[in-house]
Amino acid sequence: MLYLIYQYFHINLFQYITVRAGISFFIGFILTLILMPKFINWAKTKKANQPIYKHAPQGHQAKGSTPTMGGVVYIFSTLIAVLFTIKFNNFYAVGGILALILFAAIGIKDDLSKITHKQNEAGLTSKSKMLMQIIASLIVGFYLYFGDFSTQLYIPFNKFPVVDMGILAIGFWTIVFVSSSNAVNLTDGLDGLATVPSIFSIMSLSVFVYVMGHAILSQYLLVPNFKGIGEVSIIATALIGSLIGFLWHNCHPAEVFMGDSGSLALGGFIAYMAIITKNEFLLIAIGFVFVLETVSVILQVGSYKTRKKRVFHMAPIHHHFEIKGWAENKIIVRFWIIALISNIIALITLKIR
DSSP: OHHHHHHHHOOGGGGOHHHHHHHHHHHHHHHHHHHHHHHHHHHHHTTOBOOOOTTSOGGGGGGGGSBOOTHHHHHHHHHHHHHHHSOTTOHHHHHHHHHHHHHHHHHHHHHHHHHHHTOGGGSOOHHHHHHHHHHHHHHHHHHHHHTTOOOEEOOTTOSSOSEEOTTHHHHHHHHHHHHHHHHHHHHTTSTTTTHHHHHHHHHHHHHHHHHHTOHHHHHHTTOOOOTTGGGHHHHHHHHHHHHHHHHHHHSSSOSOOOHHHHHHHHHHHHHHHHHHTTOTTTHHHHTHHHHHHHHHHHHHHHHHHHHSOOSSSSSSHHHHHHHTTOOHHHHHHHHHHHHHHHHHHHHHTTTOO
């Protein structure tokens, strides 16, 4: 809408991505702050509470009365902010919105099943959730491929592509989408644990998006230049603003949880940003906390199935530290610190090529 004002009324201020990104941030932030308390009150009256996994650490059982599906609010706020600020005909922006909506829809279906049956195990089965994630990933993958998006594969510290994947890129992108959405979903186990690392990841990827959309900066930093990609940074700032508004109520002790509706959408959008910026491998550093959580689960399951022994007291790894006696706040803040450091390292790679 703001870009339309620029086109029809020639208000030059609204043509700049940085201005519209700043406005989208505040719309998302303020809207989430306004809507979240209303959602929490509504969720409490409807008993839309978070069913707690029966094997979770004992301290989690007290959280059973906390409302869930807060992700619906910040995704909605993000979309409203985006509608006011982006170019509606931008190829990359439409793809980002598509990824957000598709993965949020999967999470909403899963959350509603859990709430309806009042059991954490009553959500989507792992197979059905995986199938739906693959379908969502393929939809976005085909959108990018048939929109003539580059299928070249880049690796960190190298200014040239290593291979052109062709149509195989769709399969590779699907792996990135599914891995990222599940990783963020696994991390969402403590108050604010997934929220802040997601903010850091989106901020880092926003820098890459903006640089790659800028002809001069991309040439100076020796990264690919994709015309129009900078528009995605407006979606990113809207989501960051909405997440900060959500964190106001999600910090310990949480008044609301994001639920799968929020975590799957975050993971899907982070994957999308990594794909369009050719940072699929650098995502390991950008989302290091998510990777750490996922690897801990893989090691735990693999070790138990092969040796009948556990590597950790409990997986994901944040539960391991809980059982060891670490205070929840200490675990959360230390994981935030790790996420911040890993993202600073990822941003340093912009200049090392």
